[in-house]
Amino acid sequence: MTKADLVNAMAEKAGLSKTDAEGALKAFTEAVTDALKAGEKVAMVGFGTFSVGDRAARTGQNPQTGEKIQIAAAKVPKFKAGKALKDAVN
Numbered sequence: 001m002t003k004a005d006l007v008n009a010m011a012e013k014a015g016l017s018k019t020d021a022e023g024a025l026k027a028f029t030e031a032v033t034d035a036l037k038a039g040e041k042v043a044m045v046g047f048g049t050f051s052v053g054d055r056a057a058r059t060g061q062n063p064q065t066g067e068k069i070q071i072a073a074a075k076v077p078k079f080k081a082g083k084a085l086k087d088a089v090n
Contacts, residue, residue, distance in 0.1 A: 036077055046084035053078045 011021035042050040
């Protein structure tokens, strides 16, 4: 499903115009992004939890040359599905 497909589905299910649905989706993604930047978790009961995890520094290898490279530590977004979402998918 693409972003356009998601906007169309949201508009249909919520009885919104596509413009309003796209605005709502943009507002949602910006709100989640801002919360994660601030180090907060975003928990939606039944759907899942968005959080930020730490990835440690590690040594990697360039597949073309075989040269060892150092990969820096990073913060990465994570999503853990809630029980209701897991049950709906199964």
